[in-house]
Amino acid sequence: MKKVVSTSKVILVTSIFLVVFNxxxxxxxxxxxxxxxxxxxxxxxxxxxxxxxxxxxxxSLVNSKYTLKPIIITALITSAFLNYFMITYNLVIDHDxxxxxxxxxxxxxFDLITTNMFLYLFFLGLIPSYIVxxxxxxxxxxxxxxxxxxxxxxxxxxxxxxxxxxxxxxxTSFFREHKPLxxxxxxxxxxxxxxxxxxxxxxxxxxxxxIANDAKRVSTGEKRKLIIMVVGEAVRSDRMSLNGYEKxxxxxxxxxxxxxxxxxxxCGTSTAxxxxxxxxxxxxxxxxYKKGISTENVLDILHxxxxxxxxxxxxxxxxxxxxxxxxxxDFKRKKCDGxxxxxxxxVGLQERIEDNKQQNKDKDIFIVxxxxxxxxxxxxKRYPKEFEKFTPVCETNQxxxxxxxxxxxxYDNTVLYTDYFLNETIDLLKxxxxxxxxxxxxxxxxxxSLGEGGxxxxxxxxxxxxxxxxxxxxxVWFGKGQMRKRVDFEGLRAKKDxxxxxxxxxxxILGLMEIKTKVYDEKKDIFK
Numbered sequence: 001m002k003k004v005v006s007t008s009k010v011i012l013v014t015s016i017f018l019v020v021f022n023x024x025x026x027x028x029x030x031x032x033x034x035x036x037x038x039x040x041x042x043x044x045x046x047x048x049x050x051x052x053x054x055x056x057x058x059x060s061l062v063n064s065k066y067t068l069k070p071i072i073i074t075a076l077i078t079s080a081f082l083n084y085f086m087i088t089y090n091l092v093i094d095h096d097x098x099x100x101x102x103x104x105x106x107x108x109x110f111d112l113i114t115t116n117m118f119l120y121l122f123f124l125g126l127i128p129s130y131i132v133x134x135x136x137x138x139x140x141x142x143x144x145x146x147x148x149x150x151x152x153x154x155x156x157x158x159x160x161x162x163x164x165x166x167x168x169x170x171x172t173s174f175f176r177e178h179k180p181l182x183x184x185x186x187x188x189x190x191x192x193x194x195x196x197x198x199x200x201x202x203x204x205x206x207x208x209x210x211i212a213n214d215a216k217r218v219s220t221g222e223k224r225k226l227i228i229m230v231v232g233e234a235v236r237s238d239r240m241s242l243n244g245y246e247k248x249x250x251x252x253x254x255x256x257x258x259x260x261x262x263x264x265x266x267c268g269t270s271t272a273x274x275x276x277x278x279x280x281x282x283x284x285x286x287x288x289y290k291k292g293i294s295t296e297n298v299l300d301i302l303h304x305x306x307x308x309x310x311x312x313x314x315x316x317x318x319x320x321x322x323x324x325x326x327x328x329x330d331f332k333r334k335k336c337d338g339x340x341x342x343x344x345x346x347v348g349l350q351e352r353i354e355d356n357k358q359q360n361k362d363k364d365i366f367i368v369x370x371x372x373x374x375x376x377x378x379x380x381k382r383y384p385k386e387f388e389k390f391t392p393v394c395e396t397n398q399x400x401x402x403x404x405x406x407x408x409x410x411y412d413n414t415v416l417y418t419d420y421f422l423n424e425t426i427d428l429l430k431x432x433x434x435x436x437x438x439x440x441x442x443x444x445x446x447x448x449s450l451g452e453g454g455x456x457x458x459x460x461x462x463x464x465x466x467x468x469x470x471x472x473x474x475x476v477w478f479g480k481g482q483m484r485k486r487v488d489f490e491g492l493r494a495k496k497d498x499x500x501x502x503x504x505x506x507x508x509i510l511g512l513m514e515i516k517t518k519v520y521d522e523k524k525d526i527f528k
Contacts, residue, residue, distance in 0.1 A: 004138045007063050007145075008152050014072050014132070015055040018187065019048050021124055022079040025086040026051075026184040033178055034170075043170040046163050053160045054188055060153050065139040073129040079187045080125030084117045088400050089377075089456040092183040093190050095197040097459045099289065100270040105317040105332070111378040114398045180464045200289050209295045211281060215517040217307040217364070222482045225364040226353065226436035227512060228425055231275060232418065232444035233316060233373030234458060235473040237262060239415050242475065247390060249415040252423035256477055259489070259496050261526075264474040266446045267502040270459045274445040275320040275370075278502035281519060284462075293321050298506045300325055302366055302513060309356050309363045313345045314370045323368070332372065339381055342371045342421045346428060353432060364513060365436070369425070373418055374448060376457050379410035383417035390416075404451040411450055426477055438479030439512065443505065444472040474500070476527075487512070487527040500526060 030047065034040040062071045085091050140148060164171045174181065183189050237243055241250045242260040267277035267284045276292040277284065279299060302308040303326050312323035315332045332340045349367070356365050374382060378397040390409035394402035422442060429438040447469045449455040458469045476492075478484040504526050510517065511525035522528050 004136050006138050007068060008148070010068070010072070010132065010135060010137055011056055011059045011063065012052075014059065014076070014128075015052045017128060018055055018075070018079055019052045022083040022186045023051065023184070024083065025090065026181070026186065029184050030181055033181065043167055046167050046170075047174075049163055050160055051185060051188070053156045053163075056156050057153065057160075058188070058191065060149060060156070063149060064145075068137065069132055069135075072132050075187055076129045076132070077121065077125040078190070080121050080123075081117070082186050082190055083124060084120040085112075086184065086186065088116070088398075090454045091457065092180075092460055092464075093193060094183065094461050095193045095200060096268065096270055096273050096461070098193055098197045099201070100272040100459055103272045103317055103320065107332070108317060108375065111375075111381070111397050114396075116398060116400070180461070183461065183464075203290055206290060206294045210300075211296050212301045212304070212515075212517040212519045215301050215305050215515050217305050218514045218516045222486070223435065223437050224362075225366075225439075225483065225513065226429065226432055227365070227439045227441065228367045228369060228429060229509070230422060230425065230440065230442045231278075231316075231368060231370045232442060232473060233271065233371045233375050234446060234448040235374050235415060235418065235444035236447040236468050237264065237471045237473050238468065239412060240473045243473070247412055249412055250419045251416075252419050253426075253475070256423070256426055258475050258477050259493050260473075260475040261500050262497050263499045264443070264472050265499075265501040266444070266470050266472045269446050269462055269465045269469045271316065271445050272320055274502065276322055278443065278445070278505045279322045281506050283503040284501065297322055298509050299323065299366075299368070301510065301515060301517065301519075305515060307363055308513065309360050309365045310367075311352065311365075312368045312370065313349075315340055315342050315345055315372045316370045316375070319368075319370065340372065341384070342369075342373065342418070343424060345369050346421075346424055349428060350431070357435070366509075366513065371418065371421070373444070374411060374414040376411070376448060379407070379414050382414040387417045387420065388413050399451070399456050407450050407456075411448065429477075429479055433479035433481060436479075437481045437483040439483060440477045441508075441512070442476070443474040443502065446470065447472050472502075483512075492527065495526075
């Protein structure tokens with residue numbers, strides 16, 4: 001007969017296991033603030049006691065005959081996954097990261113799968129889960145179980161209170177001055193983030209709001225407009241040679257008359273947040289996921305005028321809800337086999353323009369191209385071999401196995417290929433500038449960390465994210481014609497180093513397309 005184990009013992013041992021083996025990133029970041037010495041050592045040990053106690057309390061709340069094992073096994077497997085990504089990329093798994101993960105497509109998800117991830121899962125998730133599954137756990141009668149649970153709960157709560165009050169000097173600064181450290185606790189912060197994600201996402205009473213019902217196109221005697229808006233992926237401002245980067249990552253764009261905005265900042269640090277935010281009427285401080293999906297965006301306003309032919313072509317995961325009410329084409333899933341290059345979005349685009357000439361002679365054209373761009377961690381997949389100018393490169397998605405120089409080179413090669421794609425897009429516009437007023441507006445969705453300070457990829461909470469995840473590449477090109485004069489191209493060049501953000505995009509598009517409406521704010525229009 002197997003030895004019977006009490007529920008309290010199972011919960012306590014599980015909690016200790018999670019704290020010791022799955023909170024390495026938490027302790028690593030704590031040690032940067034509280035260097036190891038005798039006094040800090042006592043505090044660091046107490047943190048382990050408190051975190052163990054908190055996890056124990058959470059597991060105690062779900063302790064029953066039918067829920068204990070499934071929930072512990074789920075916690076072990078989930079924590080092993082989180083542990084891998086937090087250690088490897090120094091990520092914080094908050095509600096925005098959860099949304100980004102849910103909206104990530106299959107090919108992007110496969111880029112994150114590595115051998116090391118399976119090792120973490122096997123040793124820290126599956127093996128302890130199997131041990132828990134095989135345990136003969138003692139479950140008492142309902143009355144005795146409840147009494148035992150209450151006693152256990154109170155005892156753990158007392159431990160937490162005593163420890164915190166005994167070291168109140170440390171915990172006061174820990175809670176007030178070093179709040180971001182708590183974001184690395186595993187799995188407690190993840191559990192909190194799930195609740196926050198649900199509260200920010202689901203609302204049965206949400207009503208869709210229309211805006212700018214007075215919108216109309218103002219005729220100025222110009223030719224019809226053909227404007228392409230390119231939404232980039234994870235391109236940092238400081239990796240553009242247009243902005244002074246020492247490597248020549250923009251050899252083709254530099255031969256065009258381009259105005260690069262050197263001080264442009266993103267609304268968020270992930271595609272799922274930045275893309276809907278940048279097209280919304282809300283500034284970054286006002287924006288939320290619920291507001292974004294329940295309110296018309298700038299493309300909806302262009303559409304409702306009846307004077308703009310709209311198209312969104314996507315080579316990323318999707319439009320994040322922005323293009324739900326306009327013509328949408330998914331190139332990544334339906335048009336390509338394997339890795340889909342951004343240049344594929346240009347195929348058939350001239351035919352689309354020709355159709356507009358014949359069928360919609362009074363309509364302007366506004367096209368959005370959503371790039372795969374610099375999506376990591378498999379940067380080496382994002383460009384053809386002939387664009388591998390900067391070597392040696394990191395040829396794996398396991399960034400921890402590469403030097404920072406190799407990661408940097410692979411990333412820079414993706415910028416080089418984006419330069420080629422954008423130059424091809426400008427060439428398409430040049431071929432149409434005799435019949436249209438043409439322009440290309442490029443803006444990356446967010447930046448990227450390449451190992452600086454041990455941080456990789458993107459998606460950190462905005463207020464603690466490094467600058468490279470927020471400081472983005474953005475530029476504009478205008479064809480020859482009246483629109484170039486209307487925006488005062490040379491005057492705009494003089495303002496290229498001023499501070500801008502994705503908050504400006506909504507109003508800049510309205511101004512560029514000459515849409516008159518009360519919601520338009522001239523002060524936020526870059527081109528005014």
